[in-house]
Amino acid sequence: MVFAAPNEALARAEKVLGAAPPPLHASVAHQVIGIWQRDFGDTRLALDHLRRARDLAAGADSADREADVLATLGVALVHAGRTRDGLAAFERGVRRGMGHTRARVLYRRAYVWWVLGRHGEALEDVRRAIPVLRQADDTIWTARALTLRATVHLALGAVDRADADFTAAEALWDTTGQEHDKADAVESRGLAAFRSGDIPAALKLLDEAEVRYAALGTPTFVLNIRRCEVLMAAGLASEALAEADAAIAVLDRIGGQSTRKAELLLVAARAAQSAGDAQTAIARAAVAVRLFAAQRRTWYETHARLVLIEARVATGRASGRLVGEAAAVAEKLASFGAPAAPEASLLAGRIALSLDWTADAERHLSVAARSRHNGPPLARMTGWAAQALRARAAGSTRGVLEACRRGLDVLDDHRMTLGASELRARATAQGAELAALAQKASLASGGPRRLLVWSERWRATVLAAPPTRPPADPALLGDLTAFRVIAARAESARMEGRPVAALEREQRRLEREVRSRTLHMRGEAPGGGDRFDVGRLLAALGDDVRLVELAVLDGRVQVLLCGQGRVRRFEGGLLAEAEREAAHVQAGLRRLAHPGAEARLPLVEAAGRRLEELLFGPAAAQLGSGPVVVVPPARLHMVPWALLPALRDRVLSVSPSASSWLRARWTAPPPGGRHVLVRGPGLASGGAEVPPLAQGYGSGRGAGGDGRPVVLEGDGARVPRVLRELDGAALAHIAAHGTFRADSPLFSSLRMADGPLIVHDFERLDRSPYRIILSCCDTARFASVGADELLGLVTALLPLGTAGVVACSAPVNDAAVVPLMLALHKGLGAGLSLAEALRDARAALPGDAVHQATGWAFSAFGAA
Template identity: 85%
Template sequence: MVFAAPNDALARAEGVLDADPSPLHASVAHQVIGIWQRDWGDMRIALYHLRRARDLAARAESADREADVLAALGVALVHAGRTQQGLAALERGVERGSGHTRARVLFRRAYARWVLGQHREALEDVRRAIPVLRQMDDVIWTARALTLRATVHLALGAVDRADADFTAAEALWDTTGQEHDKADAVESRGLAAFRSGDIPAALRLLDEAEERYAKLGTPTFMLNIRRCEVLMAAGLAPEALAEADAAIGVLDGIGGQSTRKAELLLAAARAARLAGDAHTAIARADMAVRLFAGQRRSWWETHARLVLIEARVAAGRSSGRLVADTAAVAERLASFGAPAAPEASLLAGRMALALGWRADAERHLRDAARSRHSGPPLARMTGWAAQALRARAAGSGRGVVEACRRGLDVLDAHRMTLGASELRARATAQGAELAALAQQASLDSGSPRRLLVWSERWRATALSTPPTRPPADPGLQSDLTAFREIAARAEEARSEDRPILTLEREQRRLEREIRARTLHLRGDAPGDGYRFDPGRLLERLGEDDVRLVELAVLDGRVQVLLCGQGRVRRYEAGLLADAETEAEHVQAGLRRLAHPGAEGRLAVVEAAGRCLEKLLLGPAAAHLGEGPVVIVPPARLHRVPWALLPSLRERVLSVSPSASSWLRARETEAPSGGRQVLVRGPGLATGGAEVPHLAWRYGGAVVLEHADARVPRVLEELDGAALAHIAAHGTFRADSPLFSSLRMADGPIVVHDFERLDRSPYRIILSCCDTARFASVGADELLGLVTALLPLGTAGVVACTAPVNDAAVVPLMLALHKGLSEGLSLAEALRDARAALPGDALHQATGWAFSAFGAA
């Protein structure tokens, strides 16, 4: 009963002890309390009760009862870090038990050995237990044994064997009322889905398991550990670190299992390293190593040592001793049959290369490269990365490029299993090293066209296909509606200076629900097989006499690829770090210029623009020709106001996340009918003063304002429109970019809402602050409002990269639409609109803050 209804079992056991039971019955009651405390409470209390249960079983002169208690006590001692005592108790239990009871003890010894990382010994014990349990028709314990065997198979990388055991166990669990065991089976299936590379299914199953545990009122430390692993693979390392640290706090608070604390520390160390916090990773990993060593858990200790070494390397440490230590870790992991062994070999090879130890590097990289043909996607990518480094060490540029291509193909296939645009974007971080190696090989080859191909190979790939959208998800729709209502109430309370803590807490809960639903979506598109064709790009550029400037970053320096007139030319510009610093100065200046009286800052901002041009375009600025220019910046430069640069100031200028995105936008056809939609949200300083003028200009446009500007109606009208103009307050959420929003009459319209459109407007103009702000994630990806629209059918967007003066926006927008009504493109109309503004600092800054994205 303790695993069917844990809290009820605890109460029943305490009731038995209150009734002056016999030694036999008292032994059972103390064992139940001990198991409850062992798995969900204080280990000291657990050990007290389990020892009492053992002593009472001896008084009852029941060898099988004593064997059963010894098994539970042995597991508790192992979890408490007293490994020798625990294994001794389990050994004594095997000796005392017979038949059916002995099989149950063998199962628990197998479990303890799995906890210790003794996987082969665990398989042997569970192999001996299962036939006896089946013969006795013991459904519950057979299902437990099959689940455990599957979990051990997963630890050894045998996913197919694990799947077979999980399937058999699930069929048995369906016939029982063991609710905690059922939740554990769902959790284990989540782990299996993750090991097979299905991250959305893993997240969905782990969330389902958490709901089941919550109904039982039991802590979920093993679930926390497994979810951290999945979150890290999904590119969500900061979230994994927060979850691990929170679980450690809870575990410490109840005096829980020492083994789980060590595993949580290891998860936290991995997450901190992936999140770029090397010092936190070192601290957590060092503590984990010491705990695992004290618990005599060699398998786990070796994994923790690998993370500790990785963190030290990330912190800038490198030495021959560290190479030797890493090689030793790789050898130990290989002896355990651990899937992490190639990762350690790759690290050893990478460090050996840096030290010039070519023979050692080749040996380690050869070992790592063996994983490139089998196993889960990330393991194969590790193998291809090792193969690319081997080729580079051998001086084979062709070998480097081929290995990088094969590795990125693996990641492409994996990425398309992800339905959420956020996960697709974050997954690209796994390919950053391969993309960088291929780009460097292309640069070394002296071919600008080849460098362009590889710059495009891993740039803005999340925008290549729309996110997966369920046909109709009433749960998601309900959550979005509730979120909107709560957010609107919170905004109203905030404006009236009323308490909003409860509302904010509910809003965060709904955000988590909405995000979870989207992360659970599996990709439904196999990919369009699109490969960037520079010839096709140059042909399209020639038709319009356009120059496309793609900025690639290698070793921290900007490489300018100037495309046009049938060729690709390369120029070297400045350091990316310097450009980022200068761009922040420009943003600060534009913020000041958005307020009257800051005219003195204009000269400073213009000087910063000249400096940015040298850093970002270098000599290429003198070779741009006279026609339109398309800028393709790296993600980290998304906030540069490109129209401020002197050589671009008077030009027809547009920005695109990639050359591929520009090509798709260029070839996107406008919808038939030419429907225009004008939206005016509440609370604007000017009241969206341009909208009535635009309604007059367009005549039959759909105008949504006041009570009509509600999210469901706005989405309905935007779907498939030829032109949309939205005047509304914009909010960028750096912490959760897909909740960046525009304020409507009934609350915020967020990126998740736009992702539900069948086709977003062909052209869309966002006349409010910060609508062109993005979060830079993955290898070179952007998450935000504008980038959500581009894969959904939008060919062109005008949006703002900085805070602007609302009053100064109105004449800019009117001039922009005048150009559009005369048949100009967005970029042409925006260029002319800037020129039509008054020449004062306020209006100039407003014009610079807006950019045209895409090609419409």
Template identity: 85%
Template sequence: MTAGSDSVLGLLPRVFAAPNAALAEAERLLGADPPPLHASVAHQVIGIWQRDFGDLRLALSHLRRARDLAARADLAEREADVLATLGVALVHAGRTRQGLAAFERGVRRGSGHTRARVLYRRAYAWWVLGQHPQALEDVRRAIPVLRQEDDTIWTARALTLRATVHLALGAVDRADADFTAAEALWDTTGQEHDKADAVESRGLAAFRSGDIPAALRLLDEAERRYAKLGTPTFMLNIRRCEVLMAANLAPEALAEADAAIAVLDGIGGQSTRKAELLLAAARAARLAGDPHTAIARAALAVRLFAAQRRTWWETHARLVLIEARVAAGRRSGRLVADAAQVAEELAAFGAPAAPEASLLAGRIALGLGWTADAERHLAVAARSRRSGPPLARLTGWAAQALRARAAGSRRGVLEACRRGLDVLDDHRMTLGASELRARATEQGAELAALAQEASRARGGPRRLLVWSERWRATVLSAPPTRPPADPALLTSLTAFRTIAARAEEARMDARPVPALEREQRRLEREIRSRTLHMRGEAPGGGDRFDVDRLLARLGDTQLVELAVLDGQVHVLLCGQGRVRRFEAGRLAAAESEAEHVQAALRRLAHPGAEHRLPVVEQMGRRLEELLLGRAAERLGGGPVVVVPPARLHRVPWALLPSLRERVLSVSPSASSWLRARETEPPPGGRHVLVRGPGLASGGAEVPDLADRYGRPTVLEHDEARVPRVLEELDGAALAHIAAHGTFRADAPLFSALRMADGPLIVHDFERLDRSPYRIILSSCDTARLASVGADELLGLVTALLPLGTAGVVASSAPVNDAAVVPLMLALHKGLSAGLSLAEALRDARRALPNDATHQATGWAFTAFGAA
């Protein structure tokens, strides 16, 4: 070939180095009426770009033209190369038979180096089709030739593909070796798109090995690289959906999959990718509790995969379809048979999802009372408990627990549940972000419920307490991983604060805020993304709960732990050396009543609602019946600690008649109360008083408190800026923050206290080395929390407790700013006299005026912890 031909052929590798520039050059070349060889290359370049980043119909048109031009020029090697590119496009278009025929002709027409490249691309097509043995065979034949030809780019591609196939078969170690070898080769090239693809593949490998933070970090890095190239990538969307679902972020995965499908449809993109995105969307919808959407997406995916002759993928889609139908309430012998068949096919493929299908068949059979069939399927699923990634082992232990329950072995149930939750504990502690730790507990909810059920049946109240604690508020069992000194994260936090403050000012001035809100949401996504990348540092799952230790520390205090079994509230009354169990009402009724109480408290925060006070008090009596039952009569006369489930976190416990005049505190778990009780105050005894802007009362209690404490650190006006506030809060003995509080149900870790320079958010508090020993949040909604995972809470209070705070006073409802001032002054009077937070809050409520607004304010505040 001539030098000019070599130059034109150089366009092909540039499609994956600088895709848009290569496209423009190919279009310019075609405009110059080139000879057939050059025109064939240009059409092939355009076809590749359209195949991977644009309209698949245009891709096929250009690639067929490229093939015909190569044949007209009678260039066999050129024709073979184009046929391979065309074969990939035909497979992605769902024309599998035509695509494989193009590969077959390409293998015959090419030789040596060219044939090796054709084999690599056919191996890729086999992988797309789910034909993994054929893919490994073709790539095995291609790699030695590519290496012999010193073809760095294609060798790296082939190694990356082989690693990806190994991952699909669960061979993580082999995949790691190939990814490492490929990465070393990519570092010597300028193939930027291929490099981004390698980073994406490493993210997939991290996910398959169970490292979710690393997977999220690598996929985000790959996305940034693709964005610089200006190329969409739907495979990245599919892989991120997988990771998001494993992180229990199914609603986000569903949104990502649906958005990608819309983009793909808009450009007429690859049919194969659409089917894979539909499968991801179906799985995400099922996990998000939307079985009907899952059924629709999965059924369409099954049809597309079948038409594309992609049996491996079709079988996975059938599994999700059966799961969704079961989630929608369907049970039948046909579903058992379908699930069993899917399990057999997945096992034949060597697919890691095979145990899930066996577990599903066993579950359906159990629901139908088919114990022999259930045992057969569950026994197969239980084999996965001994090896593999954590979530695969968890599947095995769930199957083993169900086997034991069906066999009537309470001991077997508890052992399987213990082993399964231990596996999940280890996995959970690899996650650095509080949000991911909390959400991961959802995967252990079934095991925890099975263990509680077995304990209630024969284990007695003490064992039920142990299992109630085993999977409750586990995020508080160890401090969160402290965010790294990441300049980009710090810059994003500062920018977020500035934008949020500007948006708030614009709202107050009735100016437009859409642009500011868009930028705020972008910064929130960036902050959250960087936080989710953190890897956990603490080994294990924290200290194991000890009933005797709890009873010894309680003294004359009674601890009331509420466990929920099958929707029924069970009261575990701990004190005086024993644990007693009482049945109360239905959880759903208690939740509904608590919401009515919250609405009533909001009305009482404003003058003129005095007539509602008797109604609210009556609600308190109903709540007591539903939540405490007969246990209310057995509380004795000492202090009470209430440990509610996450779904009851908004109950104003001081409103309940039997608790109204008591020293009362609330804790997310008995374990966290013990840790708070045993937390020592920091040396130095520093007091910090913070007054934020915009309070109706002006934070009027702060000057009086400054006089009471002598020489406290007072931060107000321009000094009440987030960096300075955090600096002073770190390691303080007592902090009082008078500031507007906002709760974000959609993003609880962005719940905030308003400072002079913008919001002080939960992510900021997590940067503290040690949060204040005692902290009083004189603000609305600071005790509001989001219930996530199995029984976890996210918000300001739960961010503080693992960081060294022994006690918090905060409000679970909007309050009247003016009425807060006397409550806070009375509270601090008690603290100055040596009382605990709970004692001082009880006395402060007694000291309030007897009108409705002040009474509601007192009920809205709760003491958390044990200080």
């Protein structure tokens, strides 16, 4: 009962002790309380009760009872960090127990061997226990033993064996009422899904297990550890670090298991390292190493040392000593049969290369490269990274490019199993090293075409295929509706000065629910989409259009100028300097949005000239006189490109990649030509452009059907109706307050009458509008994630059928937006593209600072 209904078992055990029971019964009651405290509470109290249970069992002269308690005590001692005492208790328990009882003791010792990372001993003990438990028809303990054996197999990378044992265990659990063990079985299946590379299934199963544990009121420290591992593999390292640190705080507060604290510190260190926080990784890993060493857990101690070395290298501490330490860790992990051994060999080889120790590097990298053909995707990625580094050390450009191609193909296939665009984008970080190696090899070989191909290979890949459409899940739809209602109530409360803390908590809870359900989606499209073809791009550009792709190698901007049938390379400035200048420009535009800041206009224009020199270098003089398409890296998404002198009077469009520009160019408009005009609440201008636009289109200027646009405003601008009308429209103009969420970009929103219209809503469209104009602030802001990906409203629209978007990357003066929008639509009505119409609209604005800054803040994305 202590696992099926732990709190009820605790209460009944305390009731038994309150009735002055005989020693045998008292021993059982103290053991139950000890188990509860061991797993869900204070380890110190657990040891007190279990020692009392042991003494009472000895006094009752029951060898089997004493053996059973000794096994429970042994587990508690090991979890308290007293490994020698715990193993001694097991030795006595095995000697005292007979038959069925001894099998249960062996199972628990196998569990302890697993906790200690001694997997051979664990498999031997569980092998001895299972036949006896089966013969005794002990369903519960047989299922536990099968689950444990599966877990050990997973630790050793034997996924198929683990699956067989998990399946057999689950069939047995279905015949019992052991709810805690059933939850553990679901959690274990989540771990198996993760080890096989199925991240969406792993997240779904772990979330289900958490719900089951919550119903029992039991802590979830092992679940926390496993979910952190999955989050890191999904590119959500910062979330994994936050979850691990929170679990450590809870464990410290209740005086919980020392072994679990060490494991949580290890996973926190790995998460910090993945998130780029090397100092935090060093601090967490160093404590974990000490705890594991004290607990005699060599398997885990070795893994913690690996993270510690990785973090030290990340701080620039490469040395011959670290090569030796990494090599020793790799050798020890290989002796354990640990799947992380190739990662350690890769690290040793990478450090050796940085020291020009080529012979040592080759030795370690050749070992790591063996993993490239087998195992889960990220393990094969490690192998291909090692192979690429071997080729670079040997001076083989062809070998580097082949290894990078093969490795990124593995990651492409893995990435497309993910249904959520957020996970697809973040997963690209795993390929950043391979993409960078290929770009450097391409640059060294001197071919700008090759550099362009590799710049495109791992840029904006999330746009290569539409995201998996969210299922028609009533729970998800209900959460979205509830989120919208709560968010609207919270916004109203803030505006009226009422308390919002409770509403904000509920909003965050609903956001977690929506996001969680979205992350569970599996991908539907195999592979990584069409391969980029330079010839195809140059043919589409013709003689007049220039495409400028900005690549970044070793911190410096490389300018790839495409057009007139050729690709030329120029060198720009340092990326860090360009980012700082872009931030200054953004600050200047924010000030110019308010009247009275005219004196800052020359300063902003001067910053634009400096930014152009850093970004384009000599290429700025080679742009010709025709249209220009700019393809910036993700870290330069905030640049207002129309401010740059060489682009100011151009037909200018921006695209996340050359590939996405080509797809947008060949996207056909939908039949019918329906126009939709939306005016949301709370705008300073009141969306003043919408009525004249409605009148203009209503007089026959380009609308479909009867010539009149669909106008949604007031109570009519509610999210369900807006989405229904936007689906498949030829043109949508949305005048609504925009909010960018840097912390969760897919919750960036446009305010409608019933609450926010978020990116997750747009992903439910069968086809987003062919052209979209977003006339308010912050609609073209993005979060840079993964290798070179952008998450935000505009990038959500482009894979869904939108060929062109006009949006704003900075705060603007709402009143000044109105004439810009009217002029823009005038150009569209005359048959111009979005980029052409926006160029003419800027030129038609008054020459004062406010209007000029407003024009610069808007960009045309795509190719419509």
